[in-house]
Amino acid sequence: MTAAPPVLVAAPNLAAAKARWLAYLAVERRMSPKTVEAYDRDVTAFLRFLTSHFGEPPDLDDIASLAPRDVRAFLAARRSDGLKPRSLMRALAAARAFARFLEREGHGASAALSAVRGPKLPQSLPKPLSPEAARKVADADTRSGEAREPWILARDAAVLALCYGAGLRISEALGLLRKDAPLAGCDSLTVIGKGQKMRSVPVIAPVARAVEDYLKLVPYKMGPDEPLFVGARGGPLSPRIIQLAMQHLRGALGLPDSATPHALRHSFATHLLGRGGDLRSIQELLGHASLSTTQIYTKVDASELMRVYQAAHPRAR
Structure with missing residues (x-):
């Protein structure tokens, strides 16, 4: 037929x-x-x-x-x-x-x-993690009690460290090659983002250490042009694996469902802004084409300030 x-x-x-x-x-x-x-x-x-x-x-x-x-x-x-x-x-x-x-x-x-005007979209602010929670998520020791091979725990932590410490998307972190590995002494990393646009992001010491710890433990030899992060059988690592790792971390740390790998990128931007980071510089670090996309983090910062005020100020209740 x-x-x-x-x-x-x-x-x-x-x-x-x-x-x-x-x-x-x-x-x-x-x-x-x-x-x-x-x-x-x-x-x-x-x-x-x-x-x-x-x-x-x-x-x-x-x-x-x-x-x-x-x-x-x-x-x-x-x-x-x-x-x-x-x-x-x-x-x-x-x-x-x-x-x-x-x-x-x-x-x-x-x-x-x-x-014709499109439908009005409800405004949804990014939901960053607290600095303490973000650091725990990117620390391999947080999952030390799991029955997983140490190199896999180190791998997941390194990917999440890149999302929080460098503001990378999962796809950008998993798109890195072995020759791109940000190690000690490397102060910046070239990333290929959306639309194949290249940008340079700084590499802080905790991120470099997380990647080094992973490379010391990974059991597979990787050529310079092969993926930096590999799966359990040595093939390219699926984003779903990192999402599942984050799911386990949410349970272990009591985090909400909004705590996803991409929320670490939001946390990167929000925490930088809260420490006095320049909005234009944050735009470049995130690879946003428009400054208006980055400006949403100013609203997140303001809402967090109000939350702290409401919780702590004796006259707020």
């Missing part, structure tokens, strides 16, 4: 333009495969809606001639599918990005996509 052919969601000229756009995102914008896949998924859903909305697969002219009511109908349909506001905003952003690409190619501007 042969499989049914895939449902056409765009006319050939629009489908070809979409393929060019995805190639542009991957090659010229150097977006990660997962990001390109997410854009593809969101725009495909948009075109699938338009096929149903118009009664036939849309073409290039249909995108240029969209009316605000068409865009609102799309958002309403996706909302009825169960999408939350953040996912709806992402879907709208993907459609807008595709429309801008079509405009640059000379296929006309779609004013409707820009005219």
